[in-house]
Amino acid sequence: MALPEVARASLVGELRARVRGAVIDRDHPEYDAARMVWNGLIDRHPEVVIRCADLDDVVACVDVARTHRPVVSIRGGGHQVAGSAVCDDGMVIDLSRMRDVIVDPVARTARVQGGARWADVDAATQSFGLATPGGEVSETGVAGLTLGGGLGLLQRTHGLSCDNVVSMTVVTADGAVRTASADENADLYWALRGAGRGLGVVTEFTFALHPLGPDVAAAAFAYPAEDAGAVFRAWRRLASEAPPTIAPQFALWALPPFPGLPDEIVGVPVVLALGTYIGEPADAAPVLEPFAHLGAPILDLSGTSTWVEAQSAFDFALPDGGRYYWKSHFIDELDDETVDLVVAHAARRPDPRSAVIVRTLGGAIDRVGADETAFAHRGTRFNVSVDAIWSEPGLDDGSIAWARGLWNALEPASRGMYLNFAGLGEEEGAVDGLTLGEHEERVRRIRRAYDPEGVFEVAAARP
Known part of the structure; x- marks a missing residue:
């Protein structure tokens, strides 16, 4: 429910008096643009969006929120599928103008502001032949991905995004600016790496960097959809034997319009077997070669590219304003019954752009102890993501129901x-039990300790 006019005027007036960045209320000409996020399925109407110019603006926003107690959401890149960056009838603390990335090539670290996207990070770090684990789409926000754990192409070699965070600058609910690291506010540091929301506004991350690039080699083979079951079983064996220099992926999808792909192939349902070698391209052949022998491939898109190109290769297939609904499970065993279930269900997807994607875990992810961060799924072998993707509102119900x-x-597994x-x-409703597992109660205690008045409470409850 919208705030009463007097309360709304008081909230907006105080923000305009204290904030250097843009304060965009419902009457502002940029309001509709400011409330939009990447997922076109999200149509929320906040009372006000504050495009923060700097750390002081974030502190002012939190102070005002503590006084006026609106619903608060925090926008980094605005790319998260659930659209938690924007709320109805509340206040959006928008960091999207805070995108600086500062690389220290000697220390092999990068300081990254909370509104940056992975494209910003990759461009800056690759200037020095360095990288840190990020998302698989370059427009993904650094903050949202990292605070939720951070799966990506580097995960089996260098761990999750959250595993590579050295420290964070956080504005907590009392308006204090804190450093969260192994040495300062260690409980907050623990919780932010995997539990994310409801703990404060992270305005800066410091990431550890690793040598990589500029070029990487990747396998990308398309197999006929009618061979999906057999290819899936063969891929399952490949994934179990893969070294940690690669994170094999399997996708039931339709071919998007890759550059140079013949029109008659675009949109054809296929099975994709994918893997990027994290190391020197000259050493990749023995690791990537098995991807070509999971059946009889109909298309080979393998090759060498820059790391920046590899990180952005699928951006065009996931455009701003598309409609997205994704749900996933961490699963240990892909037995034959599960394989057959996934293949049969994928064949019934209502839009060919929808997909089922299986990512291989393990490697460096499991070299971090199960209780060292709030991320609760170490030791699992796969993530199975059901990705409904479409553009027509008329497909909303069918696409969501399919996912x-x-x-x-898959829930029993x-x-x-x-x-x-x-x-x-x-x-x-609240998803803590599913996402945080045995860490749920510890995370809740830390949230209460840093936010006893519940300033960020709604943000914590939303996925």
Whole structure:
């Protein structure tokens, strides 16, 4: 419910008096643009969006929120599927103008502001032949992905995004600016790496960097959809034997319009077997060669590219304003029954752009202790993501029902849910039990300690 006019005027007036950045209320000409996020399925109407110019603006926003107590959401890149960056009838603390990345090539670290996207990070770090684990789409926000754990192409070699965070600058609910690291506010540091929301506004991350690039080699083979079951089983063996220099992926999808792809092939349902070698391209052949022998491939898109190109290769298939509903499970075993279930359900997807994607875990992810961060899914072998993707509003119900249907069918095998692929939250309510597992109560204690008045409470409850 919208705030009463007097309360709204008081909230907006105080923000305009204290903030250097733009304060955009419902009457502002940029309001509709400011409330939009990447997922076109999200249509929320906040009372006010504050495009913060700097750390002082964030502190002012938190102070005002503590006084006026609106619902608060925090926008980094605005790319998270559930759309938690924007709220109805509340206040959006928008960091999207805070995108600086400062690299120290000697220390091999990068300081990254909370509104940056992975494209910003990759461009800056690759200037020095360095990288840190990020998302698989370059427009993904650094903050949202990292605070939820951070799966990506480097995960089996260098760990999750959250595993590579050295420290964070956080504005907590009392308006204090704190450093969260192994040496300062260690409990907050622990919780922010995987539990993310409801703990404060992270305005800067410091990441550890690793040598990589400029070029990487990747395998990308398309197999006929009618061979999906056999290819999936062969891929399952490949994934179990893969070294940690690669994170094999399997996708039931339709071919997007890759550059140079013949028109008659675009949109054709296929099975994709994918893997990027994290190391020197000259050493990649023995690791990537098995991807070509999972059946009889109909298309080979393998090759060498820059790391920046590899990180942005699928951006065009996931445009701003598309409609997205993604849910996932962490699963240990892909037995034959599960394989057949996934293949059969994928064949019934209502839009060919929808996909089922299986990512291989392990490697460096499991070299971090199960209790060292709030990320609760170490030791699991796969993440199965059901990704409904479409553009026509008339397909909303059918696409969401398709994704929920497979997610529900896989639930008996689940060891939990990835916070960043958690649907919209409208059916789960609070998702802490599914996303945080045994860490749920510890995270709640830390949230209460840093936010006893519940300033960020709604943000914490939303996936």
